Amino acid sequence: MPLDNVVFWVFAPISVASAIGMLLMRNAVHAALFLVVNFFCLAVFYLILDAPFLFAVQIIVYAGAIMVLFLFVIMLLGVDRGDDLRERLFAQRPLALALGAGFVIEIVLAVRAGIGFATKAPAGFDAVNEPGNTQAIARVLFRDYFFPFEATSILLIVAAVAAMVLGQRKARAVTQAELEAMRG
Amino acid sequence: MRTPIAYFVVLSGVLFTLGTLGVLLRKNALLIFMSVELQLNAVNLALVAFSRMHLALDGQVLAFFSMVVAAAEVVVGLAIIVAVYRRRGTVDVDEARGLAG
Numbered sequence: 001m002p003l004d005n006v007v008f009w010v011f012a013p014i015s016v017a018s019a020i021g022m023l024l025m026r027n028a029v030h031a032a033l034f035l036v037v038n039f040f041c042l043a044v045f046y047l048i049l050d051a052p053f054l055f056a057v058q059i060i061v062y063a064g065a066i067m068v069l070f071l072f073v074i075m076l077l078g079v080d081r082g083d084d085l086r087e088r089l090f091a092q093r094p095l096a097l098a099l100g101a102g103f104v105i106e107i108v109l110a111v112r113a114g115i116g117f118a119t120k121a122p123a124g125f126d127a128v129n130e131p132g133n134t135q136a137i138a139r140v141l142f143r144d145y146f147f148p149f150e151a152t153s154i155l156l157i158v159a160a161v162a163a164m165v166l167g168q169r170k171a172r173a174v175t176q177a178e179l180e181a182m183r184g
Numbered sequence: 185m186r187t188p189i190a191y192f193v194v195l196s197g198v199l200f201t202l203g204t205l206g207v208l209l210r211k212n213a214l215l216i217f218m219s220v221e222l223q224l225n226a227v228n229l230a231l232v233a234f235s236r237m238h239l240a241l242d243g244q245v246l247a248f249f250s251m252v253v254a255a256a257e258v259v260v261g262l263a264i265i266v267a268v269y270r271r272r273g274t275v276d277v278d279e280a281r282g283l284a285g
Contacts, residue, residue, distance in 0.1 A: 008192075032218065119188055120187075121187075125236060144245075156256055166264055
């Protein structure tokens with residue numbers, strides 16, 4: 001059995017199990033930690049798919065920055081309250097599970113019809129990645145996708161400003177008594 | 185690489201479905217948001233797998249863009265959740281029914 005096959009069959013069950021764990025955990029912190037496990041598994045898949053740059057970005061951005069932000073907000077809002085698991089909508093759970101099962105079956109059938117389960121990745125990706133994955137991505141990014149790249153910079157600025165606007169508390173009106181006290 | 189590409193695509197579909205179930209079944213807005221992140225990651229895996237199959241880097245660049253957008257989305261989404269919590273004292277989506285008829 002080739003090595004990347006072994007890696008796949010070790011990490012695929014872990015990633016699915018951690019996703020199910022995130023789904024079932026009552027405590028939000030536990031769910032977030034399961035999600036970190038899942039992100040690490042996806043990073044490993046990027047590695048065996050010959051995408052080492054995305055492997056690094058996945059760990060730094062997702063498992064690092066985004067999950068720290070999530071855990072920070074979970075702590076800010078209080079961790080002890082468990083999720084209310086009572087369902088108020090009629091037949092929501094059975095319908096959701098049926099929809100999920102149908103969706104998985106549909107994807108399996110579509111993949112079998114589209115690319116087939118025997119198709120291996122063609123050799124020659126090293127030539128695409130010449131001289132290295134990061135340099136090759138930089139070439140594509142700054143040559144073919146330069147305008148979208150600039151657009152993302154605007155997006156990040158807008159997102160940062162939006163977070164500050166949403167996050168600030170409204171300034172309280174100064175009362176007459178405080179005004180007197182300030183004047184001394 | 186000897187693993188068939190279809191395995192990665194099916195795994196990506198399974199993870200996406202689990203994320204969808206999280207959105208449909210959970211009540212805590214934070215957990216719903218985490219499930220959306222799981223969906224985004226599942227799609228990224230499919231993009232990278234197809235990039236490998238077609239011997240082109242465009243899929244990887246698209247996955248990179250999707251990570252940038254996800255980072256911006258998390259910042260704004262968490263700020264909205266914190267603002268909702270300050271206003272209502274809960275992040276349970278069933279409680280946010282001010283617009284219900």
